[in-house]
Amino acid sequence: xxxxxxxxxxxxxxxxxxxxxxxxxxxxxxxxxxxxxxxxxxxxxxxxxxxxxxxxxxxxxxxxxxxxxxxxxxxxxxxxxxxxxxxxxxxxxxxxxxxxxxxxxxxxxxxxxxxxxxxxxxxxxxxxxxxxxxxxxxxxxxxxxxxxxxx
Amino acid sequence: xxxxxxxxxxxxxxxxxxxxxxxxxxxxxxxxxxxxxxxxxxxxxxxxxxxxxxxxxxxxxxxxxxxxxxxxxxxxxxxxxxxxxxxxxxxxxxxxxxxxxxxxxxxxxxxxxxxxxxxxxxxxx
Numbered sequence: 001x002x003x004x005x006x007x008x009x010x011x012x013x014x015x016x017x018x019x020x021x022x023x024x025x026x027x028x029x030x031x032x033x034x035x036x037x038x039x040x041x042x043x044x045x046x047x048x049x050x051x052x053x054x055x056x057x058x059x060x061x062x063x064x065x066x067x068x069x070x071x072x073x074x075x076x077x078x079x080x081x082x083x084x085x086x087x088x089x090x091x092x093x094x095x096x097x098x099x100x101x102x103x104x105x106x107x108x109x110x111x112x113x114x115x116x117x118x119x120x121x122x123x124x125x126x127x128x129x130x131x132x133x134x135x136x137x138x139x140x141x142x143x144x145x146x147x148x149x150x151x
Numbered sequence: 152x153x154x155x156x157x158x159x160x161x162x163x164x165x166x167x168x169x170x171x172x173x174x175x176x177x178x179x180x181x182x183x184x185x186x187x188x189x190x191x192x193x194x195x196x197x198x199x200x201x202x203x204x205x206x207x208x209x210x211x212x213x214x215x216x217x218x219x220x221x222x223x224x225x226x227x228x229x230x231x232x233x234x235x236x237x238x239x240x241x242x243x244x245x246x247x248x249x250x251x252x253x254x255x256x257x258x259x260x261x262x263x264x265x266x267x268x269x270x271x272x273x274x275x276x
Contacts, residue, residue, distance in 0.1 A: 087208065090197045097206035
């Protein structure tokens with residue numbers, strides 16, 4: 001079999017190398033952004049979940065019997081002593097007591113905040129995707145031009 | 152001659168790799184600090200809008216300890232200051248590591264050229 005040697009001038013070689021580096025970088029960026037998006041999505045679901053549970057917490061619940069989970073599969077009986085207030089984990093090991101309505105408000109606010117972050121990340125994802133596509137096209141172009149000329 | 156250059160190049164390359172490792176480590180630390188900073192800023196915002204008589208607890212190990220709102224606010228502010236200081240320190244470290252790494256890279260490139268030249272000379276003679 002005859003081996004075809006493709007001669008590339010130094011400039012083209014460097015261009016290919018640069019473009020490949022750019023492509024790799026935007027691929028990496030894209031992966032990071034997508035995993036951020038997943039994390040935000042999980043956070044969003046937790047927040048709206050807590051909010052929905054709180055909407056079911058009413059004053060009529062006072063004194064009602066409930067099952068308190070000790071482990072995932074073991075429960076003890078308990079009675080609701082206070083259905084007006086809840087403790088919220090606000091982060092950095094701090095918990096604050098809030099009444100149900102302000103707690104719902106808290107989760108709504110957080111949810112909006114997370115949504116804003118998601119929109120920001122979405123924008124970056126689109127930019128990274130376009131960049132990736134553009135560099136790929138440029139690379140393709142170089143390969144087609146240089147290779148067809150030399151053959 | 153060529154051997155000498157190669158030896159030098161190897162040691163430069165080792166230093167470059169060490170700097171690169173250091174750089175990656177620092178960037179990771181920076182990311183963690185950034186996350187802590189965001190978390191504490193969010194907590195501070197939340198504490199700031201709380202009513203004065205609100206109950207605040209801090210999770211220490213497995214128990215929640217009640218804390219005065221003012222004390223909690225102060226603690227979070229202090230932590231934010233500390234984190235900000237650390238961020239600055241890490242940023243300085245990152246830029247100095249970066250410039251050191253670039254210095255090694257340039258030296259490697261220079262040595263590579265020298266090596267090629269000396270090889271070309273050997274072929275000629």
